[in-house]
Amino acid sequence: MRNKVLLIDDDPDFIEATQVLLEANGYEVVNATNGKEGFQKVRSESPDLILLDLMLSYKTEGAETAKTISQDAATKDIPVILITGARKGMDLPFELKAGTEALPVKAIVEKPVRPDALLKLIRTYIVQTGESHRRVVQQIQTLVERWRDKPGNLVMILHEIQNHYGYVPRGISFELSRLLGIPLARIYEVITFYNFFKLDEPGKYVISVCMGTACYLKGAPQVLEELKKVLSVGEGQTTADGLFHLQVVRCLGCCGLAPVITVNEKVFPKVRKNQVMDIVSQFVKKEHAQNEKEA
Amino acid sequence: MEARYRKTLLLKDTGALDRTKEFFNLFLERLREEGLQEEVQVVRAGDLGMYGYGLVVKILPDEYTYVNVEAKDVPKIVQTSLKKSNPVQDLLYTPREKQMRVVLKNCGEVDPESVDDYILHGGYGALKKVLTEFTPEQVIDELKTSGLRGRGGGGFPTWMKWNFARKVEAAEKYIICNGDEGDPGAYMDRSVLEGDPHAVLEGMIIAGYTVGASKGFLYIRAEYPLAIERIQRAIAQAQDYGLLGGNILGTEFQFDLEIRLGAGAFVCGEETALIASVEGKRGYPSPRPPYPSVKGLWGMPTVINNVETLANIPVIFDRGGAWFSGIGSQTAKGTKVFALTGKVKNSGLIEVPMGITLREIVYEIGGGLSEGKKLKAVQTGGPSGGVIPDKFLDTPVDYEHLMELGSIMGSGGMIVIDEEDCMVDIAKFYLNFCVDEACGKCSPGRIGTFQMRNYLQKISSGQAGEDDLDKLEAICRATKKAALCGLGQTAPNPTLSTLRFFREEYLEHIRERRCRAGKCIDLLRYKIKQEKCKRCGVCAMHCPVNAISGSREEGYRIDVEKCVKCGQCFEVCKFDAVTRE
Structure with missing residues (x-):
């Protein structure tokens, strides 16, 4: 099931462009051109996320729509991202700041909107899991309930979230903060302390290069350099196509196989520099074959 | 077909003299006297894989091996082992195995996913014994007898740790198993967690x-996903069997x-x-x-033991503290898994009695060095330890030594x-690790490690002076004294120990700007040997910075100023004409 985004804007060009962008990235898009129609669609379509223009038929219509959405019990949990044309000189009767009473939205984006920035922002609020956002929230609720009475639960909850999504999406941290009644900073403090937790979506194939002492002595640094060259990314980065994520790990605990790398679960023992290209291309080929089959 | 011989006797002199023939005749003579010549075959063996045991006799199919056999023993052997099938006890060879499996005894023997199999092999017997026969004080006494010390690194006596926590009055106490193996x-x-999860559980319940x-x-x-899965299953099984939860084994004791x-945080x-x-x-x-044993988890007394320490507990109560203290050296009892x-040729997990020498470990268990290289040092203790140079290879392995x-x-x-x-490179490797893993709470741990690494970087790039070594040592000492936790206090160890034993290598980097192992890239110099060069020009083609000039007629040269030491030319040259030193 695809995640649904509701687009409320009075500019048909913006609607068209954004719709094309979102649909190409796997979202289902519905749209409305004014606040009233927009709110009706919020109720009837129950989208996972709303992109809302601030200035519709008059300059605060967007803000009022956001308020209406936030006051309705059925719709108040849907994240809203506000999009605005001109920040300055609008002479608004309230401050242009997300998350306030006058403007109950998650984030504010200024036009012109950069496609990749918008997509990234959307991904922080809805996790593309093939499940609806509400279902995700429900899962988080059950998870939290399971751990609620156990002291010291935060690290364990984060582990379960990362296991499920491969990283800890920002939107879920928000939910978690609300459900556990602890500040978001507390959650981020823990996430950023431990190497294991990731804040960004990792690539489809995670390449881990072991840098344990045995691997180091037996040539892991050269293998890492070669991987960087072949993939054109640095440590901890993901390739532009989202296919590979390169990371260095402490020790995989199989020093007899040194130097060792893993690609997702697959282990490659005693890797030499000149094998790197073969290993990477294996997965590229696999991906191509799959794409062709689908096409 | 009926076997022609009932028994076979293999004979081989493994000492300095070759008396095989002499003994061959002795045995034949004796067998004839006993009328056994048709039943026993005597063979002069080529090689029994044993050396330095004098005359060795092996009897098949009983698999008795007798060593240092003398002429007077021949009648006895024929009488007891060839006529009958009993061993001659005082000649019997007991293999002096270098390895000794105490902690790992169940790994590979017992199905780690089955509590039944563990119990079948005597598992939870120690727990039963402790719960029914021992008071907590007696457990402490037994542990004291065993001499077990923490296997996590520090070597603190386990009984003391337990006793501290036992003596504190508190509403709740906790046991933590430290399985955060980060070295x-x-x-x-x-x-251990994957191979024998129930032993760890049993140790914790006894604690x-x-x-x-x-x-x-x-x-x-x-x-370690598999370890987690196995422990999870082990806990569930133990709960089913009433080994965890309330009224464990019918007693008042409850534990979960x-x-x-x-x-992923080393600290x-x-x-x-x-x-x-x-x-x-x-x-x-x-x-x-x-200390945690007084005020630990949520402010309550807490015992934290390493996985291996806990896995030692059941066997101590199975076989007694005295038995355990019979293994190992004066100050360190039992075995250690490395x-x-x-x-090294055979790398892997080994378990040896404490007090074994490093030489035995490297050469007899590890089979020596791979590719016939010369050993330089052995590193123990990871980023908190140091290097032991080859001249100390006969050091017994225990905490004090x-x-x-x-x-x-x-x-x-x-x-x-x-x-x-390269020793400088190794010191740098461990410091890089510590810099990455320093949690940032105390300044010696955060800044000290960072500065040490900077000095090492300076040395390995050939920009350091000799006074930098003193500065480096001063920072090492300061960090050791002032850091808040064990990680910070021990972070300078690899550097200090390489400085102690391999100072000349540091000086070589500084004075001669040379790395004898060829690991410090900045100190390498690439050169083209004109007499070997075939003037193919491949190196010039591959040089990313155009540092190689020349032509097929004049030959090629590397401009040291321009060279970025990437090593491309070294790799592409098919004639070994590019050298690096």
Whole structure:
């Protein structure tokens, strides 16, 4: 099931462009051109996320729509991202700041909107899991309930979230903060302390290069350099196509196989520099074959 | 077809003299006298794989091996072992195995996913014995007799740790199993958790009974999914069998266990940081005292033991503390599991009695160095330990001896280093690790490690002066004294120990700007040997910075100023004309 985004804007060009962008990235898009129609669609379509223009038929219509959405019990949990044309000189009767009473939205984006920035922002609020956002929230609720009475639960909850999504999406941290009644900073403090937790979506194939002492002595640094060259990314980065994520790990605990790398679960023992290209291309080929089959 | 001979006797002199023929005749003569010549075949063996045991006799199919046999023993052997099938006890050879499996005895023998199989092999027998026959005080006494010391690195006597926690009055006490094995190049705990999960559980339950705790946590690295899965299953099985929960084995005692996952922070191996992490917080260490055994998890007395320490507990109560203290050296009892890796032929997990020498480990168990290289040093204790140069290879492995040499036992990483490894580079490797893993709470740990690394970087890039060595040592000493936790205090160890034993290598980097192992890239110089050069020009084509000039007529040269030392020319040259030194 695809995640649904509701687009409320009075500019048909913006609607068209954004719709094309979102649909190409796997979202289902519905749209409305004014606040009233927009709110009706919020109720009837129950989208996972709303992109809302601030200035519709008059300059605060967007803000009022956001308020209406936030006051309705059925719709108040849907994240809203506000999009605005001109920040300055609008002479608004309230401050242009997300998350306030006058403007109950998650984030504010200024036009012109950069496609990749918008997509990234959307991904922080809805996790593309093939499940609806509400279902995700429900899962988080059950998870939290399971751990609620156990002291010291935060690290364990984060582990379960990362296991499920491969990283800890920002939107879920928000939910978690609300459900556990602890500040978001507390959650981020823990996430950023431990190497294991990731804040960004990792690539489809995670390449881990072991840098344990045995691997180091037996040539892991050269293998890492070669991987960087072949993939054109640095440590901890993901390739532009989202296919590979390169990371260095402490020790995989199989020093007899040194130097060792893993690609997702697959282990490659005693890797030499000149094998790197073969290993990477294996997965590229696999991906191509799959794409062709689908096409 | 009926076998022609009932028995076969193999004969071989493994000493200096070859008396095989002489004994061959002696045995034949004796057999004839007994009328056994048709039943026993005597064979002069080529090689029995044993050396230095005098005359060796092996009897098949009974598999009796007799060593240092003299002429007077011949009638006895014929009488007892050939006529009948009994062994001659005083000649019998007992293989002096270098390895001794105490902790790992069940790994590979017992199905780690079945509590029934564990019980079948005597598992939970120790727990039953302790719960029914021992008071907590007696448990402490028995542990004291055994002489068991912590296997996580420090070597603190386990009985003392337990006793401290036992004596404190508190509403709740906790047992934590430290399975946050973070040393690069070490995987002992992983093997125990995966191979014998119930032994760890049993150790924890006994600890709980002794100190009066009713709750325990197993803190395991998230990077060990199989270990987590097996422990999870083991806990569920133990709960089903009434080995966890209320009224354990029909007694009043109650105890339960839960898993907490580490998340990739080396500092969490330090006990106070580990406690913070179990509490769901950032893994920051805190000053000691108070020690966790007095004030630990949620402010309650807490015993934290390493996986291997806990896995030793059941066998101590199975076979008695006295038996355990019979193994090992004067100050260190029992066995130790090491992950033997690096430039050694047979790398792998080994378990040896304490007090064995490094030479025995490297050459007899590890089979010597791979590719016939020369051994330079052995590193123990990971980023908190040091290097032991080859001249100290006969040092017995125990806490005190390693400490004297500026290293530590550590959790069990043992890395063999050969002449192709640069000591400065190794020190830098460990410091890089410590800089990455420093949690940032105290300045010596945060800034000290960073500055040490800068000096090492300076040395390995050939920009250091000799006074920099003194500065480096001063920072090492300061960090050692002032850092808050164990990680910080021991971070300078690899540097200090390489400086102590391999100072000349540091000086070589500084004075001659030379790295004898060829590991410090900045000190390398690439050159084209004109007499070997075939003037193909491939090197010039591959040079990314056009540092190679010349032509097919004039030959090629590397401009040292322009060269970025990428090594491309060295790799592409098919005629070994490009050299680096």
